[in-house]
Amino acid sequence: MFHFIVNPSSRSGKGKTLWNLIERQLKEHHINYKVHFTKYEYHAIKLVQEICQEKGEKTIVALGGDGTVSEVVNGITDFDNVKFGYIPTGSSNDFARGLGLPTRFKKALDCILFSNKTKEIDVGTLDFGNDETQKFGVSCRIGFDGAVCAEAYSSPIKNFLNRIHMGFLNYTVIAFKNIFTYKVAKLTVTYDDTDTRVYDQCVMLSALNGPCEGGGLRLAPHANPFDQYLDVFVLNTNNKIKILTFFPLAYLGIHRALDYFDEVDIVRCKKLHIHSDVPLPVHRDGESCKYRTEMTVSLQQMKLKVCVPN
Known part of the structure; x- marks a missing residue:
C-alpha cells in the first residue's frame, strides 16, 4: 500500500495542484494508494504514526519540502516495515539533492512506483x-x-x-x-x-x-x-x-x-x-x-x- 502525505501549501500552494497530476498517474496505473493531506504544522507526524500502526509493509511518500520529510521521519515508529518515497515540492529540497533523488515529479513518482531499489540512510537524533x-x-x-x-x-x-x-x-x-x-x-x-x-x-x-x-x-x-x-x-x-x-x-x-x-x-x-x-x-x-x-x-x-x- 502506498500512503501519500501531501502538504498542499508547499511551493506557495501549488502542492495541491501537483497532487492532482500525480493522482491522475496513480489511477492510470491502477495503483493501490491512500492520500493524507496535512492541515496544520506537525500534522504529518500524527498521520504517519497512525499509518505505522497498520500491519504489514507499506510505502510512505512525502510530497512537500524538507520540513515535510522531517515530520514524516519523526512519525515513523516501525522502520523495519516502512519504505520512504519523496516527491520534492519545497524551496530547498536538500534531502533530495543530498541523495541524488529525482526532483521532477514524474521521475520521482516513477522511482517510487516502479523501482525495486532502496538505500538505507542514517537518521539523526x-x-x-x-x-x-x-x-x-x-x-x-x-x-x-x-x-x-x-x-x-x-x-x-x-x-x-x-x-x-x-x-x-x-x-x-x-x-x-x-x-x-x-x-x-x-x-x-x-x-x-x-x-x-x-x-x-x-x-x-x-x-x-x-x-x-x-x-x-x-x-x-x-x-x-x-x-x-x-x-x-x-x-x-x-x-x-x-x-x-x-x-x-x-x-x-x-x-x-x-x-x-x-x-x-x-x-x-x-x-x-x-x-x-x-x-x-x-x-x-x-x-x-x-x-x-x-x-x-x-x-x-x-x-x-x-x-x-x-
Missing part, C-alpha cells in the same frame, strides 16, 4: 534531556543558521522567490540580512565523549547527515548519509567581512580549501554534546526546536529505507 528527542534526515543547526531558518520559514520573501522559481535563494537573502545584526556566542562541544573544543566566537554549528542544507549550501561536501557518521560544521569568527564572503563560497563547496577560512572547523563523529551559556535558536531540517542551551546529537540504530532510481 536530537536529545534535549527529560525524554525529549527529535529526529532529522538532513541536518540540525544551532546559532546563526537556526535564526535564519526561523525567519526563512515564514518570510514573505520565500513566497515571492517561490513564485519566480528561485526559492533556493531564500536562505541566502535572509542570511545576508542577518549577518550584520547576529551576535556570536560561546559554544563548548564534546565529540564522541573524548574531544572537547571551545568555540568562543561561534556563528553557527551544523550537524549534517548529507552534504547540503539551506538550499544548496555545501557546508560539509564529503558528508555521506550512508556511513554512520555525522559531519559537523562550525564557523567561529566575529569578522563580518569573512562571514559575508563565506556564503557564496559555501554554495560552491570550496570554503574549506581556502586559508582565508581557518575559522571553519569540520569534524566527523558519531555523537556530539553541545553546551551554550545563553539560549540559542535550534532547527532540524528547517523546523524550529526553540531556543536551547544543551543538547546531544547522534545517529539512531534504525535506518530509513529510501526509494531510489534503479
